[in-house]
Amino acid sequence: MQLHLEGSNAMNAPAARVYSLLTDPSFVAKTLPDAEDVHVLDGSSLEARIKLRIAVVSSALKMKLTIDRTSPPGRATLVAEGSGSGSHMKITSVFELTGDSSTTMRWSADAEITGVMAGMGSTLLKGFATKKVEEIFTGITTAVEAAA
Amino acid sequence: MERLFQSSVDEVTRLLGLAKPEVSVLEDADAAADELVVSEYEKYVERKFNPEVLAVLKRHDLMGVPVEEKYGGRGARQLVESLTLERLGQTGMGVITFADVHLCLGSLAIQDWGSDEQKERYLPAAAKGEAVFAYGLTEPEAGSDPASLRTSYVKDGSGYRLTGSKYLISNGSIATNLIAFARPADGKGITAFIVDTKKKGFSVDMRLEEKIGLFTSDTSLLTLDDVQVSKEDLLGVEGKGLSVAYSALINGRIGIGSGCLGVMEDCLNQVKERTTTRVQHGKEIARHQLIQKHVAFIESSLESCRWLDYRAAIKKDEYDKDRTDPVLRADADRLSAVAKYMSSRSAFESADRAVQCFGGFGYSIMSPVAKHFLDSRVARIYEGTDEIMELKIASSVLGREFEAYR
Numbered sequence: 001m002q003l004h005l006e007g008s009n010a011m012n013a014p015a016a017r018v019y020s021l022l023t024d025p026s027f028v029a030k031t032l033p034d035a036e037d038v039h040v041l042d043g044s045s046l047e048a049r050i051k052l053r054i055a056v057v058s059s060a061l062k063m064k065l066t067i068d069r070t071s072p073p074g075r076a077t078l079v080a081e082g083s084g085s086g087s088h089m090k091i092t093s094v095f096e097l098t099g100d101s102s103t104t105m106r107w108s109a110d111a112e113i114t115g116v117m118a119g120m121g122s123t124l125l126k127g128f129a130t131k132k133v134e135e136i137f138t139g140i141t142t143a144v145e146a147a148a
Numbered sequence: 149m150e151r152l153f154q155s156s157v158d159e160v161t162r163l164l165g166l167a168k169p170e171v172s173v174l175e176d177a178d179a180a181a182d183e184l185v186v187s188e189y190e191k192y193v194e195r196k197f198n199p200e201v202l203a204v205l206k207r208h209d210l211m212g213v214p215v216e217e218k219y220g221g222r223g224a225r226q227l228v229e230s231l232t233l234e235r236l237g238q239t240g241m242g243v244i245t246f247a248d249v250h251l252c253l254g255s256l257a258i259q260d261w262g263s264d265e266q267k268e269r270y271l272p273a274a275a276k277g278e279a280v281f282a283y284g285l286t287e288p289e290a291g292s293d294p295a296s297l298r299t300s301y302v303k304d305g306s307g308y309r310l311t312g313s314k315y316l317i318s319n320g321s322i323a324t325n326l327i328a329f330a331r332p333a334d335g336k337g338i339t340a341f342i343v344d345t346k347k348k349g350f351s352v353d354m355r356l357e358e359k360i361g362l363f364t365s366d367t368s369l370l371t372l373d374d375v376q377v378s379k380e381d382l383l384g385v386e387g388k389g390l391s392v393a394y395s396a397l398i399n400g401r402i403g404i405g406s407g408c409l410g411v412m413e414d415c416l417n418q419v420k421e422r423t424t425t426r427v428q429h430g431k432e433i434a435r436h437q438l439i440q441k442h443v444a445f446i447e448s449s450l451e452s453c454r455w456l457d458y459r460a461a462i463k464k465d466e467y468d469k470d471r472t473d474p475v476l477r478a479d480a481d482r483l484s485a486v487a488k489y490m491s492s493r494s495a496f497e498s499a500d501r502a503v504q505c506f507g508g509f510g511y512s513i514m515s516p517v518a519k520h521f522l523d524s525r526v527a528r529i530y531e532g533t534d535e536i537m538e539l540k541i542a543s544s545v546l547g548r549e550f551e552a553y554r
């Protein structure tokens with residue numbers, strides 16, 4: 001099952017600084033919600049156990065996140081892939097930064113989900129993902145603005 | 149807009165015409181339905197009532213869809229209200245039960261039968277979502293035969309006092325007002341009242357949470373123990389309460405039929421996604437012919453019922469323009485029964501087939517289709533059982549002298 005989400009966020013920080021933070025696995029590690037056993041593997045990847053709670057059901061997926069600085073200083077691709085609790089998930093997200101002293105981040109994410117979670121259907125998972133993405137970006141924005 | 153709903157809206161616009169403000173109501177319904185997906189799922193899995201439904205419908209200005217604009221509503225005709233409920237029905241019958249009772253059985257009963265003063269007093273609050281209606285016809289000993297209800301009233305100096313039990317009442321514990329039906333303690337003729345649920349003597353005796361489905365909808369057993377009702381809150385004509393009840397049920401049955409269309413649409417969407425992505429025996433299960441048989445059934449049911457429901461709504465709109473015409477009333481009554489009867493049965497069978505297409509996961513309420521299987525079952529019972537609908541439809545053909553329930 002596939003999901004596509006996209007959006008944009010404003011950050012009160014210079015674009016170059018935002019880029020360096022969001023492509024740094026050590027920084028990204030601090031912004032991941034509901035993450036456990038986070039290990040930065042090298043300068044472009046990390047591993048973590050991500051807990052997902054949908055209604056009364058909790059799942060835990062062991063994910064590897066790889067950051068590809070395809071075209072700095074504005075654009076990067078983050079690929080997160082992993083399995084757990086009968087589901088497999090691969091999320092490819094691309095962000096592009098514009099601005100100078102403050103930054104607009106345009107992003108898109110494509111998720112490929114199989115297993116138990118896929119059975120819940122894209123209508124529902126898109127609803128959950130939208131809520132989760134809001135939570136993630138609130139966390140990222142707060143962390144970036146604090147660090148910038 | 150959601151794809152299948154968009155096709156309904158496009159088709160209705162092309163054939164019947166929809167004005168801009170009407171499309172705006174439907175866009176709001178579409179947004180509300182999207183917003184309700186997550187909370188309905190979460191609460192369903194927890195088997196809990198979903199308070200978000202009221203909040204979301206308020207936020208999208210959907211609590212007064214059929215209420216006249218001068219009372220703060222959207223002034224939508226039945227056809228637009230039906231389309232609204234069709235879209236909300238995709239989220240499940242829990243949402244429909246709440247909305248149908250509040251809009252079709254409550255708000256419209258007051259709009260159709262209330263005095264100007266009652267309309268001024270109740271409809272603006274209802275349209276804002278500050279007032280929520282429940283409909284108190286069913287009793288422990290009076291289901292399909294409402295004329296046998298036992299709740300009674302006595303007159304006192306300033307109005308009336310009601311005593312009795314109301315059973316299986318949707319929105320019962322959250323309503324601000326109950327449209328209650330009662331007979332005089334010393335005489336014949338049922339009368340409708342608008343009861344303030346905060347009055348002394350009104351109590352929610354039991355929240356009925358042991359249902360086999362419909363978890364996100366509130367269902368209660370209510371007790372009225374000498375509840376005072378002012379004379380201004382008698383609805384319609386004293387002794388003619390069953391006319392109020394039956395007329396409200398015409399609205400309600402069309403609404404339930406509309407909700408069931410939404411159920412079938414969601415089943416079709418979910419089945420399409422599931423069967424085109426799940427691989428068994430080396431190919432997507434949608435490529436197996438026996439799965440295609442289920443897909444064909446759901447699609448055919450949806451298309452068949454869609455126009456039954458729209459036709460009932462159109463007839464109801466004609467009747468609303470001339471409520472003195474007995475032929476129009478009889479036609480609206482018959483077509484609402486046909487729409488509800490066919491749509492609820494088709495929704496239940498479609499949900500059953502959707503569960504089948506989902507296999508083992510479909511048997512879990514974690515799946516998106518199990519709730520439709522559990523919840524659409526009640527649509528074959530409430531607001532007139534399958535059997536009562538059959539008798540009503542048959543007698544509309546054969547003539548009143550053949551009414552089997554007389």
